Amino acid sequence: MQVTTTNSTAATGATPSQKAQLQKAAQQFEAVFLRQMIGAMRSASLAEGISDSSATQQFQDMADARTADAMAGKGAMGIAELLMKQFGARVSDTPVAPDATAAGKATGA
Structure with a gap:
């Protein structure tokens, strides 16, 4: 998985490549999409449960x-x-250099 690659580059001090950043963003997008889908499925319930409360709702959202x-x-x-x-x-x-992106913005490139 890319998560271990990202963690190992952070441990060595190397900057992550653009592909690694894209992989992380793609996984985060998928997670947001799935959260929305699961939330929509949960809200489609037709009856109230015996233990429905705001605290239960909060724990269900976290789960x-x-x-x-x-x-x-x-x-x-x-x-x-x-x-x-x-x-x-x-x-x-190639790794993304933070200084290069800042220099590109400063020169208008």
Whole structure:
């Protein structure tokens, strides 16, 4: 998984490549999409439960978020993979230098 790659580059002090950043953003997008989908499915219930309260709702939301994050991390829906196929060819594998991007903005490039 790319998560371990990102963690290892952070430990060595190297900057992550644009592909690694794209992979992380794609997984986060998939997680947000899944959270919205799970929330919509949960709100479609027709009857109120015996233990429905604001606290229960809050814990269900947290559990749904964790479930969505886990599903996105495993690529359960394949959304992140599709995003990588679509946008992966447009980014390079070279590390992104923070100073280079700041210099490019300052010169108007």
